[in-house]
Amino acid sequence: DSGVTQTPKHLITATGQRVTLRCSPRSGDLSVYWYQQSLDQGLQFLIQYYNGEERAKGNILERFSAQQFPDLHSELNLSSLELGDSALYFCASSEGTGDDLFEAFFGQGTRLTVV
């Protein structure tokens, strides 16, 4: 158990809908990362928050947004869903940043299926 909790584990929804994925980082970790894993694209970095502020941004679509709350949990919002958004979405957390970045602990992922 990595200590990172993601809910829900599975989500099935229709095209055009909006969903929210939730992540609780390990106790004490200030950084939260979101990744999308699909068969053809591999693990794609979406976005990172550190202590409530956006720190790094990857190839995150405009239809997607994220935030990190004062209690450090994070949510990834996916809207106007398309079939191609079906993927495994991982959240990870880490304690430090920059030169103090050590390992990122990953949650079990949320498997999103868009039908």
Place this chain on the structure above:
Amino acid sequence: AQKVTQAQTEISVVEKEDVTLDCVYETRDTTYYLFWYKQPPSGELVFLIRRNSFDEQNEISGRYSWNFQKSTSSFNFTITASQVVDSAVYFCALSEAARDDKIIFGKGTRLHILP
């Protein structure tokens, strides 16, 4: 731009054989971190190692060893005396931590250990 290439998409070896997973990276920075993660069939991502760019010493941990060569921008991973439980997808990753914290992953190598 940072990039990680794992040229081996899939490898199959017989149990007890040694196997090396290749990883080649690209970065403009002099300070960076390299990682290996394991993704077993259960789906979670498990941290294996972090190496910073100033430490070219090879590392051994039980049956696992890592060879970091800056001259060839490679960070290869060897499993000695492989076991069926080693079957998983292995990801090499890179972080230019002086720039931001995003960890960029290679596409992974799927390793099958045959009994």
